[in-house]
Amino acid sequence: MLSNDDIKHLAQLARISLSQEEEQKLMKDLGGILGYVSEIGKVVTEAGEPSAGELRNVMREDESREGGAYTGSILANAPQCEGKYLKVKQIF
Amino acid sequence: MAIDLHPLTLAKARKDLDSGAYAPLELANAYLANAKSKNKELNAYLEFFEDTAVEDAKRAAEMIKGGKATAITGIPVAVKDNMLIKGKISTSGSKVLTGHRATYDATVIEKLREGGAIILGRTNMDEFAMGSSNETSAYGPVRNPLDPTRVPGGSSGGSAAAVAMDGALASLGSDTGGSIRQPAALCGLVGFKPTYGAVSRYGLMALASSLDQIGPFAKTVEDAEILFEAIRGYDRNDSTSIPNERFPHEKKTKLKIGVPRAFVDMKGIDPDVKKNFDQALDAFKKKGHRVIDVELPYLSYGLPAYYVIMPAEASANLARYDGIRYGYSSKEAGTLMEVYKRSRGEGFGREARRRVLLGTYVLSAGYYDAYYNKAVAVRRIIASDFDRVFKGVDVIATPTSPSPAFRLGEKTDDPIKMYLEDIFTVTANIAGIPGISLPSGTVSRDGKDLPVGLQLMAGRTxxxxxxxxxKAFMP
Incomplete structure (x- = not known):
């Protein structure tokens, strides 16, 4: 079971602000989901390197492309920028 | 001339366009007019691309005139809102991407354009493709065209509804755990999830990168195959895409169809859906195909493994939505940390927040081995189980979804109830194999006939x- 502090810690790690009401709801929801997915613990699996897929070489030539072609449209999507820089709030 | 849209197929429209029975623009306008009038109630489209559809139609007309028409030239299609179309707003159904404009075309969009298709608009979806009912969209739910009190399924509910309401001739969706096949089943369409790597994911906003795959919705198998052929192919921009020559082309007339009986018989399936499934198997037998039971003992672990792997990958993929580079940024924030936390807290919907936290948990120190690594190991067992069974059968059949379309709000309170919608479909994503949902008749609910889907899966490639x-099931 997850505690309220666990939820607060996860929310901090995930950089998501939550209301108190939602913390309560998530404690219940995540507890239920984790109970359900814990089923996989019943499967006897072999020890060894877990891999997420087929391994094959996907290297390609290292070619340079025209620089700056996307700069304008990418910056246009930013909530705040100054010149060619993204602008952020003070860090502390 | 008025074009009768309801019985029209992609294959038929292609012939009509070539013979000059109507022009690409006439066809596009007929679909746009119908889609706009139906959309007020059904909310399948988030935006219509009237201006660029005219340009697309002009290009298609020139291709036809110049004898350069392809199998999709002049065909009006709809595209799920998680595929980038240069210059267009693309939100993935999320408030966190409010106002975001794509800076490049997804590979599938390039291929649609090269083939001469007409893109009518972008379709509604569950937020970041997280859902099985299209109720998690930040832009309101989609309603099922066959019964507007019910959901169309999800997460590609808008793309399914767009075709089912005759608002497009075919459409593209994405499928991470059943998001093409389940809405196809609930809306009475053909929905196809290709082999992982058959279609490039370049320009598809990621939910879970090792599971996501783009595929078509259509009214017939032939139409779905035509659209798939148009968008498939190796892409240097997607290193997981598979070279075309690795797909075999074997001709078979008599097929062996495997049924994971123990899995299909477990509790939780609607009895009418099961009856419908058995009738579908009888139809195969009557046509001279063999139906045999197969053992896939680990299938029931597919869904729990999925609900570890998918949120783990989603929590990493959604880290990029930080309120700084694009989309929604909280105005209330005073410091950088507050920008992150408030923009994500306010920008993501409930289901997205839930899955990001779940993913964060299963990847965190101390739990990583018990959840994420274990799920990846289970995934490998399921994949090798399929490999073994496909040595003895050509395809595997299951129902697509455990029940027909349910009512809006019926499953929103209990996430696990909603997750169980994908019980039959997730295994194809877990194993990376292709799966297709076919309309398999209807079941009656409250005086309405609601469609049910038959799912077929084959080995990788x-x-x-x-x-x-x-095609044997649905000629």
Whole structure:
């Protein structure tokens, strides 16, 4: 079971602000989901390197492309920028 | 001339366009007019692209005139809102991407354009493709065209509804755990999830990168195959895409169809859906195909493994939505940390927040081995189980979804109830194999006939056998 502090810690790690009401709801929801997915613990699996897929070489030539072609449209999507820089709030 | 949209297929429209029975623009306008009038109630489209559809139609007309028409030239299609179309708003159904404009075309969009298709608009979806009912969209739910009190399924509910309401001739969706096949089943359409790597994911906003795959919705198997052929192919921009020559082309007339009986018989399936499934198997037998039971003992672990792997990957993929580079940024924040936390807290919907936290948990120190690594190991067992069974059968059949379309709000309170919608479909994503949902008749609910889907799955890269079997069921 997850505690309220666990939820607060996860929310901090995930950089998501939550209301108190939602913390309560998530404690219940995540507890239920984790109970359900814990089923996989019943499967006897072999020890060894877990891999997420087929391994094959996907290297390609290292070619340079025209620089700056996307700069304008990418910056246009930013909530705040100054010149060619993204602008952020003070860090502390 | 008025074009009768309801019985029209992609294949038929292509012939009509070539013979000059109507022009691409006439066809596009007929679909746009119908889609706009239906959309007020059904909310399948988030935006219509009237201006660029005219340009697309002009290009298609020139291709036809110049004898350069392809199998999709002049065909009006709808595209799920998680595929980038240069210059267009693309939100993935999320408030966190409010106002975001794509800076490049997804590979599938490039291919649609090269083939001369007409893109009518972008369709509604569950937020970041997280859902099985299209109720998690930040832009309101989609309603099922066959019964507007019910959901169309999800997450590609808008793309399914767009075709089912005759608002597009075909459409593209994405499928991470059933998001094409389940809405196809609930809306009475053909929905196809290709082999992982058959279609490039370049320009598809990621939910879970090792599971996501783009595929078509259509009214017939032939139409779905035509659209798939148009968008498939190796892409240097997607290193997980598979070279075309690795897909076999075997001709078979008599098929062996495997049924994971123990899995299909477990509790939780609607009895009418099961009856419908058995009738579908009888139809195969009557046509001279063999139906045999197969053992896939680990299938029931597919969904729990999925609900570890998918949120783990989603929590990493959604880290990029930080309120700084694009989309929604909280105005209330005073410091950088507050920008992150408030923009994500306010920008993501409930289901997205839930899955990001779940993913964060299963990847965190101390739990990583018990959840994420264990799920990846279970995934490998399921994949090798399929490999073993496909040595003895050509395709595997299951129902697509455990029940027909349910009512809006019926499953929103209990996430696990909603997750169980994907019980039959997730295994194809877990194993990376192709799966298709075919309309398999209807069941009656409250005086309405609601469609049910039959799912067929084949071995990795065995689209050839899958389409042969699908056409045998639905010629």
């Amino acid at each position: 065995r689209e050839d056998l899958l389409f042969t079997a699908a």
